[in-house]
Amino acid sequence: MSVEIPFGAVGANVAKLESAEKLTGAAQYIADLSRPNMLHAAIVQSDVAHARILGYDLTAALAVPGVSAILTGADFPDGRMGAFIKDEHAIAKDKIRYFGEPVAVVAAEDEETARAAAKLVVVDYEELPAILSPEAGLAPDAAIIHEELESYLKVFPAICDGNMASYTELSEGDIEAGFAEADVIVEGEFETAPQAHLAIEPVGALAEIDSQGRITLWSANQSVFRVQANVCESLNLPMSKLRCLTPRIGGGFGNKMEPHIQPLVVRLTQVTGRPVKLILNREEDFECVRARHPFKIRCRTGAKKDGTLVAREMDVLLDCGAFGDDSPGVLGYSLLMSRGPYRIPNVKCHGKLVYTNKIRFGAYRGFGNPQVSFAAEQQLDEIAAKLGMDPLDLREKNLLQPGDAWFGGGKVASNGLADCIAAARKASDWDSRTARPAPKGKRRGTGVALGAHISGLLGTGAIVRVLEDGSIALNTGAVDIGQGSDTVLVQMCAEALKVPVEKISLASPDTDGSPYNWGTTASRVTYTTGRAVVGASKEVEKQLKDHAAQMLECAVGDLELRPGGMVGVTGSDKEVSFHQISLRAHWGAGGPIVGHHTLVFDQPTVDPKRAIAKGLPFPQIGVYSFICTVVDTLTDEVSGKTEVDEVWTGVDVGKAINPSLVIGQMDGGFVQGMGFALCEEMVWDGPKLANPTLLDYKVPTTLDAPYRMHTTIVDAPEPDGPFGAKGAGEIGLVPVPAAIANAIASAIGNRLHSLPMKPEKVFRAMTEHDDAA
Amino acid sequence: MMAATFHKPATVDDAVRVLTDAGEGGRPISGGATLVAMMNAKLVEPDVLVSLSAIAELKDFGRAPDGTVRIGAMRRHRETAFESDLAGGQAVVAKAASQIANPPVRNMGTIGGSISFADPAADYPPALVAADATIEIAGPDGRRFVPAEEFFLGWYETAVEPGEIVTAVLLPPAPDRAVGHYEKLCRVAGDFALASVALVLALDGAGTVTHLRLAVGGCGGGPVRCPEAEALVVGAVPSAERIAALAERLVEDLDPVDDSRGSAEYRLQIVPRLIAKAFEEALTEMEPAR
Amino acid sequence: MTTKTQDVTVTVNGAARTLACAGTTTLLTVLRDDLLLTGAKRGCNQGVCGACTVLIDGRPMRSCLTLAANLDGAEVTTVEGLAPRGELTRVQESLLKQNAVQCGFCTSGMVMVAHDLLQRSPDPDVEEVRDALSGNLCRCSGYRALVDAVIDAATGGAA
Numbered sequence A: 001m002s003v004e005i006p007f008g009a010v011g012a013n014v015a016k017l018e019s020a021e022k023l024t025g026a027a028q029y030i031a032d033l034s035r036p037n038m039l040h041a042a043i044v045q046s047d048v049a050h051a052r053i054l055g056y057d058l059t060a061a062l063a064v065p066g067v068s069a070i071l072t073g074a075d076f077p078d079g080r081m082g083a084f085i086k087d088e089h090a091i092a093k094d095k096i097r098y099f100g101e102p103v104a105v106v107a108a109e110d111e112e113t114a115r116a117a118a119k120l121v122v123v124d125y126e127e128l129p130a131i132l133s134p135e136a137g138l139a140p141d142a143a144i145i146h147e148e149l150e151s152y153l154k155v156f157p158a159i160c161d162g163n164m165a166s167y168t169e170l171s172e173g174d175i176e177a178g179f180a181e182a183d184v185i186v187e188g189e190f191e192t193a194p195q196a197h198l199a200i201e202p203v204g205a206l207a208e209i210d211s212q213g214r215i216t217l218w219s220a221n222q223s224v225f226r227v228q229a230n231v232c233e234s235l236n237l238p239m240s241k242l243r244c245l246t247p248r249i250g251g252g253f254g255n256k257m258e259p260h261i262q263p264l265v266v267r268l269t270q271v272t273g274r275p276v277k278l279i280l281n282r283e284e285d286f287e288c289v290r291a292r293h294p295f296k297i298r299c300r301t302g303a304k305k306d307g308t309l310v311a312r313e314m315d316v317l318l319d320c321g322a323f324g325d326d327s328p329g330v331l332g333y334s335l336l337m338s339r340g341p342y343r344i345p346n347v348k349c350h351g352k353l354v355y356t357n358k359i360r361f362g363a364y365r366g367f368g369n370p371q372v373s374f375a376a377e378q379q380l381d382e383i384a385a386k387l388g389m390d391p392l393d394l395r396e397k398n399l400l401q402p403g404d405a406w407f408g409g410g411k412v413a414s415n416g417l418a419d420c421i422a423a424a425r426k427a428s429d430w431d432s433r434t435a436r437p438a439p440k441g442k443r444r445g446t447g448v449a450l451g452a453h454i455s456g457l458l459g460t461g462a463i464v465r466v467l468e469d470g471s472i473a474l475n476t477g478a479v480d481i482g483q484g485s486d487t488v489l490v491q492m493c494a495e496a497l498k499v500p501v502e503k504i505s506l507a508s509p510d511t512d513g514s515p516y517n518w519g520t521t522a523s524r525v526t527y528t529t530g531r532a533v534v535g536a537s538k539e540v541e542k543q544l545k546d547h548a549a550q551m552l553e554c555a556v557g558d559l560e561l562r563p564g565g566m567v568g569v570t571g572s573d574k575e576v577s578f579h580q581i582s583l584r585a586h587w588g589a590g591g592p593i594v595g596h597h598t599l600v601f602d603q604p605t606v607d608p609k610r611a612i613a614k615g616l617p618f619p620q621i622g623v624y625s626f627i628c629t630v631v632d633t634l635t636d637e638v639s640g641k642t643e644v645d646e647v648w649t650g651v652d653v654g655k656a657i658n659p660s661l662v663i664g665q666m667d668g669g670f671v672q673g674m675g676f677a678l679c680e681e682m683v684w685d686g687p688k689l690a691n692p693t694l695l696d697y698k699v700p701t702t703l704d705a706p707y708r709m710h711t712t713i714v715d716a717p718e719p720d721g722p723f724g725a726k727g728a729g730e731i732g733l734v735p736v737p738a739a740i741a742n743a744i745a746s747a748i749g750n751r752l753h754s755l756p757m758k759p760e761k762v763f764r765a766m767t768e769h770d771d772a773a
Numbered sequence B: 001m002m003a004a005t006f007h008k009p010a011t012v013d014d015a016v017r018v019l020t021d022a023g024e025g026g027r028p029i030s031g032g033a034t035l036v037a038m039m040n041a042k043l044v045e046p047d048v049l050v051s052l053s054a055i056a057e058l059k060d061f062g063r064a065p066d067g068t069v070r071i072g073a074m075r076r077h078r079e080t081a082f083e084s085d086l087a088g089g090q091a092v093v094a095k096a097a098s099q100i101a102n103p104p105v106r107n108m109g110t111i112g113g114s115i116s117f118a119d120p121a122a123d124y125p126p127a128l129v130a131a132d133a134t135i136e137i138a139g140p141d142g143r144r145f146v147p148a149e150e151f152f153l154g155w156y157e158t159a160v161e162p163g164e165i166v167t168a169v170l171l172p173p174a175p176d177r178a179v180g181h182y183e184k185l186c187r188v189a190g191d192f193a194l195a196s197v198a199l200v201l202a203l204d205g206a207g208t209v210t211h212l213r214l215a216v217g218g219c220g221g222g223p224v225r226c227p228e229a230e231a232l233v234v235g236a237v238p239s240a241e242r243i244a245a246l247a248e249r250l251v252e253d254l255d256p257v258d259d260s261r262g263s264a265e266y267r268l269q270i271v272p273r274l275i276a277k278a279f280e281e282a283l284t285e286m287e288p289a290r
Numbered sequence C: 001m002t003t004k005t006q007d008v009t010v011t012v013n014g015a016a017r018t019l020a021c022a023g024t025t026t027l028l029t030v031l032r033d034d035l036l037l038t039g040a041k042r043g044c045n046q047g048v049c050g051a052c053t054v055l056i057d058g059r060p061m062r063s064c065l066t067l068a069a070n071l072d073g074a075e076v077t078t079v080e081g082l083a084p085r086g087e088l089t090r091v092q093e094s095l096l097k098q099n100a101v102q103c104g105f106c107t108s109g110m111v112m113v114a115h116d117l118l119q120r121s122p123d124p125d126v127e128e129v130r131d132a133l134s135g136n137l138c139r140c141s142g143y144r145a146l147v148d149a150v151i152d153a154a155t156g157g158a159a
């Protein structure tokens, strides 16, 4: 199948629309905004992990000149928010559930004053036993973190009990029969570590109340609509009373999708009547926003002698942290991904999500998929080794074929995985990989992992208007967090209407004026919002043609869109411009041209005839993108420190609307995944995060990231995707930890089962192997 | 807010005077790369800041006729890293400087500030011990000189007394044909050392070690040198066995802790290997000359 | 609480500015809050991320670690001052064309170090560029496109 791109706006490396603004310092992020008479806020964080709040002493803090208000849990309504389980107040109320949780918030004339006063707030606690691991949370006599869990509102059929926030199960086939058939079985435990999102912009928000009590809220976010919903749920506010806007966003990766401190500034502006801004500093951002879930995974995979995979069993245990947030979704999604893009007839997976007294773990690029892939893709290499097969050959033998369904029975319409493998195999010269020399003192390894990831989920919309002069105004409500969706959506609109990109304006998301958009998450904007843009553009095309037919006195069917904003009669030079049509529509007949289209992703995740699912939170999930990543690593013989030398990726994103932006996602996803794999580690000292600073929590720099990263984009158009497009935002990260683990294993002869694969772990595995040899 | 008063004296004497008058709440500021970061985090809140930026004397680099090098306390890491006059054994200091942090921080940070702060994982301290440096300190009673080995007292503690400032680092000439090497292991580029080894080594024509000073960083409160361990190699050909013996002896003196950079256990495992690597590199560098 | 300020004259993007600053106020705060030059970003306030990097007397440094009071007589260039309004420098242009900018939060700092590099080393190789940018964290790009854009700016002809 191929897609027609007659105009050429789609598929072009259009420079991102807002880049000049970012390059000259003109772009405005949340910290750059201010309002007249604005107050500045600072939070007070708990210094205990689990406690009942007995009282507050605000005397000293209130006495600081310049302090205008101090709010505690007592000053907040009793509403609860949460993506899947409504378990979270706007601020700690009655109880503290993790170390560093906001317990009070101060507004003052300037930030220094607010911060100084915040230090003077005294909170009286009755400490409760802190639950610091999921195992501790499941212990029979464990202190309960959410006593009212049972009564919380949940948006899915949650199976919960005690500290267990959610139990999920998914299976297909007959697991016992499957393993009985197997000639080789590999079994192992794997562990992944929490990862900080570390968008370089810390989170922040600014709220302003008007004389009718209506509030405008700007914040660092991935969805103005989720901000609106969360704030209103937690503050018991009608949604019509809150308008949410977005400035430029300095990166998200999942961190800014669900709420952070937005409800605090909204409450402060209500109480003080003045605009209030709150920007977290880096340490606070580390301590009280969210992080990637640590997983404990037990995985078992069986294959026949010829390499045919027959069974996979996986059991995962997730630390939820103090609040549900996106965790039930991450659990369910990780199980859905546990089979990987392979034909394995018998699969059984289950998992538990357990509340602990830690920062909430939540959505993070990959959404549980990199964690389960770390286990599953290593086991494929183990099986290949046992059978004496090439790891890539083993994968190809068991590949999910075009037409095959996903685990659970969901439909996979386009599947370019075989081409991804072919591209990565060729580019990496896979077959002669062992012949590549290593520099002195280093051991070279080559590893591969495949991956698949969805794009889809939930509702979205677009409005396309033809302005009086024939130029186009596009409005979608999708927040561009840097990945380039603004540009891509404009490119699609341009292609659909055959007008140059420069003739299209894009509205900034605004809950007052933009159509609903669930959010910039789940790799979904290009695919779902793109569909809405194309749908709305088609609607505009129809209206334009209706006008043109009357103006040119011909049948609608004889008309065509012509490049540059014209409608013409096919086979003739008769034409009218959008400008002429729009003037007629505005001043003469029919009314201004507005096209809109909304949709909700509606393909079922599970086919009940085929699979058994319990507690799975996504009835309708998405379409599938695919990837094959090959890495070459170099491990230092002295220290075990491992670097990635070169990367080759083949990726199927359906159709790349803007290839340079797809490559940007692959590069960025790779390096973020590499940090997760090799060096990023959140270290706890008891209940307290011990390294909430950039001096102590290290992410890759230019010198650590490989410069040689090669991406081949494979075309496999999605039938209902806009111009065939599928998502690209997360998939680049998904196979990275596994591919690096496989490379390290090939280099040192020993396999690592836990992340991060920091120097000392690799060193130990390497010396153990060398000593044994 | 608690704003500090800010002074920018033009002479060392004035700086010492203002600091002495300020007492406890006074702090010199050089590059600010550490001090301002700490002020931003409210870990220190000085009342009086004394900038050393306007004191010309502190910015100089020079070599005395006897070969002693004098590095003014305000010399930036970048300047020291690119100092072409730091050759032979003294190059260990330039090599350490080149591995501190990253280019913009190297444009800011100074040798005086770094050693006065004495982060146990910092790069200069082991290099200065290996180079047998002497630290020049100015105080109300004039200048005094402290050998690097006695300067670093452990865990952010130095021989500098309140009211004093570091004015220069003096490097004695290293023996002829000596080579200096600095080996640093860190998690990512620009990080402080998980562990580091600084080494100044000279051999005679027969390949026996005539001079050796070796110090380890990141494995305790300050740089660790062990003359007894060095003695296992001095006067002999530096064979792998002898180097291993040296390392084994030196490791006994290390006192690392677990931190977010790595475990104490790993540091103890890795130091002997870093030492071996440092020797290897130094010997390779010597080869053309030998 | 006492507020002690002193007047400091600094040339910012070519214009002399006299600022009343407290002893502990950083250049980053002065730029952002007093001069409303918000191009320099605060990503960590600890000198690590590089988002606040500006040129001080021609060298890239952390504005978050620089006390404004110490800058009397100094020259500061921020991202706003590199090119006249409506124009881009060669390296800015190249970053734009290559889509090396994602969220943009690191971008001002990256532009400053890249600009400085090209001033000193008009034709750098990949390793030089990687080294020059190594003090500036970017969480979005994976860096490759940034490095390529700088190389391209160097070889890309006239300014």
Ligand SMILES: Cc1cc2nc3c(=O)[nH]c(=O)nc-3n(C[C@H](O)[C@H](O)[C@H](O)COP(=O)(O)OP(=O)(O)OC[C@H]3O[C@@H](n4cnc5c(N)ncnc54)[C@H](O)[C@@H]3O)c2cc1C
Residues within 6 Å of the ligand: B027, B028, B029, B030, B031, B032, B033, B034, B035, B036, B037, B052, B073, B099, B100, B101, B102, B105, B108, B109, B110, B111, B112, B113, B114, B115, B116, B117, B119, B121, B122, B123, B124, B160, B164, B165, B166, B167, B190, B191, B192, B193, C046, C047, C048
């Ligand atoms: C991101 C980052 C990464 C870093 N990485 C490394 C690294 O890898 N290796 C490394 O070694 N260092 C590293 N550093 C520290 C850096 O080298 C600092 O520049 C240095 O430690 C302090 O030097 P300074 O001139 O900036 O001192 P300042 O910050 O000005 O002062 C530091 C302390 O010393 C005192 N002081 C300053 N000058 C004198 C003096 N002349 N006499 C007496 N006391 C004085 C001050 O009062 C203060 O207490 C890093 C710093 C940062 C911000």
Ligand code: FES
Residues within 6 Å of the ligand: C041, C042, C043, C044, C045, C046, C047, C048, C049, C050, C051, C052, C053, C062, C063, C064, C065
């Ligand atoms: S804000 Fe200055 S380096 Fe991060």
Ligand code: FES
Residues within 6 Å of the ligand: A200, A250, A251, A482, C101, C102, C103, C104, C105, C106, C107, C137, C138, C139, C140, C141
């Ligand atoms: S573009 Fe987002 S941090 Fe660099």
